[in-house]
Amino acid sequence: xxxxxxxxxxxxxxxxxxxxxxxxxxxxxxxxxxxxxxxxxxxxxxxxxxxxxxxxxxxxxxxxxxxxxxxxxxxxxxxxxxxxxxxxxxxxxxxxxxxxxxxxxxxxxxxxxx
Amino acid sequence: xxxxxxxxxxxxxxxxxxxxxxxxxxxxxxxxxxxxxxxxxxxxxxxxxxxxxxxxxxxxxxxxxxxxxxxxxxxxxxxxxxxxxxxxxxxxxxxxxxxxxxxxxxxxxxxxxx
Numbered sequence: 361x362x363x364x365x366x367x368x369x370x371x372x373x374x375x376x377x378x379x380x381x382x383x384x385x386x387x388x389x390x391x392x393x394x395x396x397x398x399x400x401x402x403x404x405x406x407x408x409x410x411x412x413x414x415x416x417x418x419x420x421x422x423x424x425x426x427x428x429x430x431x432x433x434x435x436x437x438x439x440x441x442x443x444x445x446x447x448x449x450x451x452x453x454x455x456x457x458x459x460x461x462x463x464x465x466x467x468x469x470x471x472x473x474x
Numbered sequence: 475x476x477x478x479x480x481x482x483x484x485x486x487x488x489x490x491x492x493x494x495x496x497x498x499x500x501x502x503x504x505x506x507x508x509x510x511x512x513x514x515x516x517x518x519x520x521x522x523x524x525x526x527x528x529x530x531x532x533x534x535x536x537x538x539x540x541x542x543x544x545x546x547x548x549x550x551x552x553x554x555x556x557x558x559x560x561x562x563x564x565x566x567x568x569x570x571x572x573x574x575x576x577x578x579x580x581x582x583x584x585x586x587x588x
Contacts, residue, residue: 392575403478403565403579404517449517453575460505460574461530464517 362387364452366465374473379437381448381468386431389455393426393433394462396449404449408435440472476500478580480566486586492554495583498547499568507567507577508541508551517565523549524574556587 363386373379385393391412396404410417410424410433417424421440426433437444447467454461479498487493499506507522521531526543534541538557543549553560563584567577 394576396579403567403581406576406578409576458530460507460522460524460569460577461519462575462577463519466516 362390362452362454362461362463364450364463364465366450366468368468369466370469370471372471372473373440375440375442377440379435379440379444379470379472381435381450381470382432383434383450383452383465384430384432385452385463387452387455388431390452391455392453392459393424394451395422395424395435396451396464398447398449398467400446437470440470442472442474445470445472478566478568478578480564480580480583482583483581484584484586486588487556488588489557490555491587492552493556493560493585493587495551495564495566495585497549497551497566497580499549499566500578501547502570503568503578504546504571505569505574505577506543506549507569508549509565509567509579511563511565511582512561520551524571553585556585558587561585561587 366383394409397407398404421438423436449467450465451462453459481496508520511517520533521541523543541551563582565582567579569577
């Protein structure tokens, strides 16, 4: 089955700096890669996603890049703010007919210091 | 538009008792997913439904766990009998037909089995 590895497990930055979180996946048939933000006591919130037919997607201060050859994708947050502090999860879907089945990374705790 | 609704938000029970978690998906969504989140295992998919029919239950830990979806707007996850190792946060998520991989999560039920 799919295996998703996420790094780093914790990330601490100063307000205004950029933050980068990286994930690798194992199933070459995966074609959908979402990123979720989870705040304390809440459910994961979808913040951005990318499909395998594009290499990069941007939404205001967040962007995601995908390298299908190397099987890795990354989340980039620019001009970080204290409210960006949360746990971030990457995920990849399964190939074949189970493309709704997501496998999640272990999460990155992002702390943005004012 | 209302998101995914889960109840109860918190549940404390004693080992051996039956626990029932409830979920109402987003209206119009055809897929419903049950996940479990623990520190040790992260976010893992337990089971998912399409049009009220279970599609993949390979993540259900053992026979003590069962899930049903009697109609398009309601699903239950039952644990009988419960054990301390079942303590976790249980999330429900839903998605639309055609984009089943794009999943929206509920707030979760935090379960503690004593």
